[in-house]
């Protein structure tokens with residue numbers, strides 16, 4: 001049942017597709033009138049990984065998904081699914097390829113007139129599988145998502161989290177190569193979101209299934225993604241392992257998307273900052289990985305005879321790596337002192353910025 005599409009003659013010579021690339025997009029462009037919904041997107045999703053694509057409303061996420069499942073044709077560029085170029089295929093040739101992508105949606109998209117087990121078995125019915133096989137697979141999947149007792153229930157009697165579990169079971173029914181999650185937790189409360197994300201992580205680990213996660217929430221990326229690609233105005237503006245992007249976001253849009261979950265200078269201090277000298281200098285220090293494992297604060301204490309106070313911040317863990325931001329108020333440090341401290345921190349691969357001064361103790 002777990003069929004793989006053979007390499008085809010349609011793959012241009014000289015660009016051998018690599019089996020570890022479940023999805024590969026090259027310079028994808030799609031314009032609606034004057035709006036470039038996709039403006040040259042190149043991206044790969046590697047076998048077994050969870051790739052998160054994050055962007056604000058209008059960034060191009062839906063257009064990207066529609067190009068991936070062949071509902072939208074790009075103006076230019078290519079979409080490879082398991083090594084097969086799909087962007088020019090006709091509807092009939094697309095059908096079996098679409099089945100290689102299991103999708104879950106924000107509003108679950110279950111059929112209300114069908115029972116839970118029939119919803120789960122639907123992709124197999126479409127494939128023409130015999131009933132006994134369909135029901136056995138549905139039972140297996142409902143057990144996996146923890147909903148065996150709901151097999152005969154109808155979607156209306158389920159909670160949002162349960163509906164999404166059914167959606168996930170249905171997406172897995174035909175043993176896809178890729179699970180595509182389109183804002184799958186956006187309609188759920190925080191606790192249910194956590195349990196659905198934990199289930200997706202479990203699916204990735206236990207089944208080795210590749211997951212492409214589309215979201216506008218950094219918390220979702222932080223929880224389960226291995227890699228993140230940030231999309232803005234139809235372009236991938238930043239891409240990398242989640243913890244490195246969290247530790248050192250390069251683009252303004254990534255910084256802005258992270259502002260809700262990374263420590264920020266408290267507004268009451270920010271409003272009192274001046275660039276002239278004052279009694280206390282306010283420093284922002286960003287550390288990650290090895291730099292966050294060293295005795296940074298005791299080194300700082302030794303270098304700052306006037307002392308300092310931690311006014312805000314902390315160390316978080318992203319992909320088991322420490323990633324932290326600290327805001328310090330440094331007392332009695334002249335420009336010379338601050339330069340020495342800055343050099344010391346940079347030597348330890350911390351990023352440091354003197355944000356300004358405050359006239360009084362904060």
Ligand SMILES: Nc1ncnc2c1ncn2[C@@H]1O[C@H](COP(=O)(O)OP(=O)(O)OP(=O)(O)O)[C@@H](O)[C@H]1O
Pocket residue numbers: 032035036037055056057058059060061062063064216
């Ligand atoms: N069929 C269409 N006709 C005209 N403009 C479109 C069409 N589809 C998308 N767009 C435009 O393309 C841009 C990208 O839209 P898209 O829906 O892909 O973004 P998105 O990131 O999915 O946004 P959201 O999170 O709000 O769904 C937007 O400016 C949108 O208005």
